[in-house]
Amino acid sequence: MGTGTGIGRVRGLGSAKxxxxxxxxxxxTAAGNLLLVVWFVLSIVRLPSLDYRTVTLWLSSPFVAVPLVLLVINTFYHFRLGLQVVLEDYQKESSKVAGLIAINFFTIGAGALAIFSILKIAFAGAR
Amino acid sequence: MARPRSRPLSPHLTIWRWGPHMLVSILHRATGVGLALGGATLFTWWLAAAAGGPASYARFLDLMTRDQPIGPDGLPLPGTAMLNPLPALILIGLTWAFFQHMANGIRHLVMDLGAAYELKTNKTTSLATIAFSIIATLLLWAWIFTR
Known part of the structure; x- marks a missing residue:
């Protein structure tokens, strides 16, 4: 823990940087998820139906599309961190690196797809 | 890292007597991984199906639901659950996983403050998260199926 120099001790970052x-x-992100996912679950259950029209109409409201995009960012960030912790506990060296890359690909890929889908519906408006 | 084989290993899962604290700790990981992989995949699939237009959304709904029985008045019979059994099981599992992960997550936020480490309190809050997740799941699905 920064035994070398004064500034190193102040920063307290050690060799891990x-x-x-x-x-x-x-x-x-856990605190954010608490609000966003509870809102999402209650909203979904309260929708009169989950048919195409109802869902796209619901998603085209800014007060749904924006929280839902925030939900994607927040939950995906949260599980990206969590999956890393689990992986690091059970895998070592090469499989850990491969797993981390897979976790990043999955998080960014699925997250981009989810956000793009929300925005596409929101910008196109309800049809 | 190389380690001589003769060195002792730290005690592992099998030697501990099971308690609620151990159970919720493992459940927290399992539900977290389940939500991250299963929940996020299903959620993204649902959104992408809706973004693809009416036809792709219809295909998604067709996989998840079955046709509702029609009553003598030509309308779907009220109170007939429309989800297919497997998607219903997955969704009920995901909502239980969410409630369990949420309740134990709150418990962990409290423990991050340095509270609730006393053995008895810790055991009680562990049991409370399990009770909460089961009751909340039952209530939510009772609400869904009786609407």
Whole structure:
């Protein structure tokens, strides 16, 4: 822990070059998820139906599309951090690196698809 | 990292007597991974199907639901659940996983503050998360199926 220089001790980052950021973001996104996912579950159940028209009409409201995009960013960030922790506990070296890359691909790929889909419906308006 | 084979290993799962704290800790991981892989995939699939237009959304709905029985008045019989059994099972599992992960997540936020580490309190809050997730899942699906 920065025994070398004064500035190293002040920063307290050690040889890992980073501190509690991963841990802290897991908590911040957890708090966001609590609000967003509870809102999502209640909203979905309260919709009169899940047919095409009802769902696209619902998604075309800014007050649905924006929280839903935030939900995707927040939940995907949260599970990206969580999957990394689980992976690091059970895999080592080469399989860990491969797994981390797979986790990143899955998170970014699915997240981009989800956000694009929400925006496409929202911008096209209900039909 | 190479380690001589003669070195002792730390005690692992099999030697501990099971308690609620151990159970919810493992459930937290399992439900988290389940929600991350299963939940996120189903959620994204649903959105992409809707973004693809009426035809692709109809295909998605067709996979998830079955046709409702029609009553003598020509309308779908009320109270007939429309989900297919497998999607229903997956969705009920995902909602239970969400409630369990949420309740234990709140428990962990409290523990992050340094509270609730006493053995008895810790055991009680562990049991409370399990009770909450089961009751919340039952209530939610009772609501869905009786609407």
């Amino acid at each position: 980073s501190g509690a950021h991963h841990w802290w973001m897991q908590r911040v």
